[in-house]
Amino acid sequence: MREIVFRGKCADDGKWREKEYKDGKLYTGTECYDFIEGTACEWTGLNDENGRNIFEGDIVRDTEDNCIGVVKFGIYDNPGRADDDGGHLGFHIQWVEKIVMRRNDILFWADKIKVIGNIFDNQELIDQHKELEVYRSIGTVDELRRAKDQQIPKMVTHESSVYKCLTCPTCKNVVDEFTTLNGEKVRVTYKYCRFCGQALKWEE
């Protein structure tokens, strides 16, 4: 059976100490400390990939795809496991990212995660990550869509207010430019719009 170890933030100096938790006090073996209420966290019995103890309330990072989550104790479902029927009780990871079909069982993750802080001292890790996630998801999808669309050549348009000038169908800038070839004025048909990168198709 695994050893029951608690960690808590001590009231007098704010330092984290761990060992035995009894009647609201922490016993390290030689000393007895008062806790800051709500900071007593149980050790999951597991270590992260660096061998560090993983406690309840720890913030962990999945070292493969950088998702972050909080270690919790309680009832949880495990949608990432095909044979899972939910309703488990125990330590698990609540991921900050809302990824469908991601496993929450901590046993699966223990050697693939790194403890990067805890929810008492490092709430900013979660806040920053949430902002970053929102930014990333918008940025990526939008950029990908735009990049893909721009690769398909589009016919130049006549939307310019300047008579007969040709414009980029995407950014509406005038893309008409002329050069003189053998004494004749000829249109330069750029493959891409120099303003926005749109691939262009020109009239024959």
Ligand SMILES: [Zn+2]
């Ligand atoms: Zn353009």
